[in-house]
Amino acid sequence: MTADVPVEKVYTLKNRDEQYSIKSTVFSPKQSLWNEPDWQTIKKATWIKPQLETHTHQDITLAVNSTISLKIPFANKELESVFLEGKYILELKDDWDDEGAIGYTEQSWKSAADFIVNYNKWLRGIFSGSLHLPKMHHGPKGTIDVVWNEDNFRLFVNIDYYNNKGTFYSDTPKKQYSEGEFLLDDFKFQMLPLPFKY
Known part of the structure; x- marks a missing residue:
C-alpha cells in the first residue's frame, strides 16, 4: 500500500489577490480544512502580470514659419x-x-x-x-x-x-x-x- 503523493499543479491567476486566496483554500489530498495547512504540499500558483494595451497620442508639431514651431497636445x-x-x-x-x-x-x-x-x-x-x-x-x-x-x-x-x-x-x-x-x-x-x- 503506497502513501498518497501530492500532485503539484500550477495555476495561472489574473491578479495577486487570487494567489493569496488560493493558498488558504487549495490543499493536498486528505488534508483537513480545519488543520493548519502543510505548506510543502500545497499546490503552487503562479501569477502572470497582465499586459495592458495602451494607446498614446504624441503632441503635434506645427511649423508656423521657418523659425516658429508650436507643440500642440493631440487632444x-x-x-x-x-x-x-x-x-x-x-x-x-x-x-x-x-x-x-x-x-x-x-x-x-x-x-x-x-x-x-x-x-x-x-x-x-x-x-x-x-x-x-x-x-x-x-x-x-x-x-x-x-x-x-x-x-x-x-x-x-x-x-x-x-x-x-x-x-x-x-x-x-x-x-x-x-x-x-x-x-x-x-x-x-x-x-x-x-x-x-x-
Missing part, C-alpha cells in the same frame, strides 16, 4: 486652424498701416500662441465637452488680441509680451461682464472666464 489639435489663420500678424512690420503703427515680433506672437495652447490644455483637463476656439488678431502697440466672439458670450484677452501683462474683458447678452489683468509669467487660469460650449 487640442483643432488649434492648428487658429494659428494658421493668425499667422498673418507676423507679416505686419513697423508702419504696416502707414501711420506709424508698431509691428509684431515673433516673440510677441509666440507668447500669445503659447497662452492659447496652455489655456486650452487646462480647459480640456477640467471639461470634457466641446470648447469654443478663439481667433488671433493684431492688437494695439504690438500686442496680440485673442478673441472668443460667440452668441452667448464674448471674451477678449490682450497679450502684451513686452510688459509681461495680459488683460481681459468678457460680457454676455444679459449685460453681465467681468474684466481684469494678470502677469503672463505668474497667473491662474481659473481666474479667467471659461469659454465652454453649453
Whole structure:
C-alpha cells in the first residue's frame, strides 16, 4: 500500500489577490480544512502580470514659419486652424498701416500662441465637452488680441509680451461682464472666464 503523493499543479491567476486566496483554500489530498495547512504540499500558483494595451497620442508639431514651431497636445489639435489663420500678424512690420503703427515680433506672437495652447490644455483637463476656439488678431502697440466672439458670450484677452501683462474683458447678452489683468509669467487660469460650449 503506497502513501498518497501530492500532485503539484500550477495555476495561472489574473491578479495577486487570487494567489493569496488560493493558498488558504487549495490543499493536498486528505488534508483537513480545519488543520493548519502543510505548506510543502500545497499546490503552487503562479501569477502572470497582465499586459495592458495602451494607446498614446504624441503632441503635434506645427511649423508656423521657418523659425516658429508650436507643440500642440493631440487632444487640442483643432488649434492648428487658429494659428494658421493668425499667422498673418507676423507679416505686419513697423508702419504696416502707414501711420506709424508698431509691428509684431515673433516673440510677441509666440507668447500669445503659447497662452492659447496652455489655456486650452487646462480647459480640456477640467471639461470634457466641446470648447469654443478663439481667433488671433493684431492688437494695439504690438500686442496680440485673442478673441472668443460667440452668441452667448464674448471674451477678449490682450497679450502684451513686452510688459509681461495680459488683460481681459468678457460680457454676455444679459449685460453681465467681468474684466481684469494678470502677469503672463505668474497667473491662474481659473481666474479667467471659461469659454465652454453649453
